[in-house]
């Protein structure tokens with residue numbers, strides 16, 4: 014691959030409505046856009062999905078910018094690669110920093126697919142032409158949760174993820190069930206509980222949830238295996254799974270029945286695919302998680318979720334779930350509950366240059 018230039022941009026955009034979790038509120042989303050160009054002027058795009066503050070993982074926009082500028086991009090300049098999978102070996106010398114690695118790796122996958130005139134989905138082994146779409150409800154009150162559910166139901170979403178915590182769980186889910194007895198509902202706790210809350214968590218079995226995502230500590234797999242033995246609701250791990258080894262260990266221990274795969278969290282599409290392949294082999298269902306992302310990462314998620322093991326509707330919602338105007342064209346849309354997997358080259362979406370320009374705070378260019 015003849016990489017000649019890399020452009021990093023920090024962008025910022027307000028969410029249409031605040032996103033509430035027990036860890037804090039997201040009102041404005043800062044993000045990192047990575048553009049990798051070759052000597053023929055073809056560009057691949059990726060997104061660094063770390064947030065402005067380290068509330069979800071330890072990375073931030075600033076740490077990503079540092080690791081990309083001072084470590085990963087210089088490493089790539091000194092060590093030309095033939096294929097995006099070569100990055101797995103090249104980046105092994107750098108501990109963690111998965112979101113920074115993934116943003117660059119995914120831009121290079123997009124470039125690779127485009128230079129081979131294939132869709133990213135085809136290049137990574139996707140088999141699906143459309144993806145069942147789910148949505149997250151992260152509101153601060155019961156009434157706004159119910160309003161959001163009603164709106165998203167009308168828009169066709171097939172799965173509803175409700176953020177919960179020990180102060181807002183049983184009564185919230187009971188009200189949702191009272192209004193929607195058959196709704197495909199799951200809960201995401203973002204590590205709000207400990208094993209001391211076992212009775213609270215057992216009680217949630219009443220609601221036949223599709224699953225409960227990450228109830229216990231963000232780096233735990235041991236206690237989740239104890240919890241899974243006590244509750245009927247399937248556990249899905251998110252934060253705890255940052256590598257193929259984590260997925261393998263969690264499955265062997267019985268810590269979860271389902272895994273949420275986010276390419277950013279695990280260091281890129283290659284590692285995401287390894288986890289997917291292992292889960293498919295072991296009969297563990299997976300789905301694609303979201304990061305309140307802009308269109309580029311959303312497009313990568315669509316390609317990832319086209320792999321055969323992604324059998325559960327994930328967090329791949331339309332661009333208009335979070336944004337007044339996205340940075341890609343066309344925007345991601347949900348039709349009758351599905352997102353179409355594009356068959357054009359690479360991620361299959363263009364860049365809305367005007368929107369990208371007006372949301373850019375800062376940019377930095379690296380010439381090879």
Ligand SMILES: O=C(O)CCC(=O)c1ccccc1C(=O)O
Nearest residue numbers: 069149203302303304305306328
């Ligand atoms: O639709 C989305 O973008 C996912 C929403 C979501 O739940 C989330 C958003 C940001 C960080 C972590 C999470 C999560 O899955 O825990």
Ligand SMILES: [Mg+2]
Nearest residue numbers: 201226227251
């Ligand atoms: Mg989660």
